[in-house]
Amino acid sequence: MERKSLKKIGLSVGTDKIRHHGYHRYYTTFLEHLRDMDFAMLEIGIERGGSLKMWSEYFSRAEIYGIDINKGFQHPRGIVFKGDQSDLDLLNEVNENIEKEVRFIIDDGSHHPEHQLRTFNYLFGNMLSNGGIYILEDTETSYWSDGRLYKNKIRRGLKHPESIVEITKSLISLVRDKWLPVERCL
Structure with a gap:
């Protein structure tokens, strides 16, 4: 089949x-x-559950x-925790309740750059396994100089130092320099 x-x-x-989004x-x-591995994954932002x-x-x-943020429930293969993704106590609770190795995290939550950064800093450092995959969706909000989404004000803009886009750009260089010697890039 x-x-x-x-x-x-x-x-x-x-x-x-x-x-x-495609x-x-x-x-x-x-x-x-x-696809066929035994692991745990975490998605931030469930909305209607699709x-x-x-x-x-x-x-x-x-x-x-x-x-x-709106609902928490158990389902046959896990739990959806109710709460704000920027709440470090909630992230700690989630981390403590997942026993399997977390190989995949996807952030489709508030889309607020500050929340995305706080969540990334905690989950990447404390939950995601070595070699795991972290996907951050909806980073376009980092380019908003004056906007609002889900009741959150967003004031970042192009090249803003607290933009999740600018911060991840600098991380790419750190990862490359740490794990891929410059000689191998030439």
């Missing part, structure tokens, strides 16, 4: 990750190798955890 692609699964469950064009490159269903079908053996 042929396995469904991420695109087919996403379209069947109605997630905007496929229908609106992320399937990129995600399979980085996630396909995890992507939770997509990940549950795509990763047949994974435990699927989530964080959502």
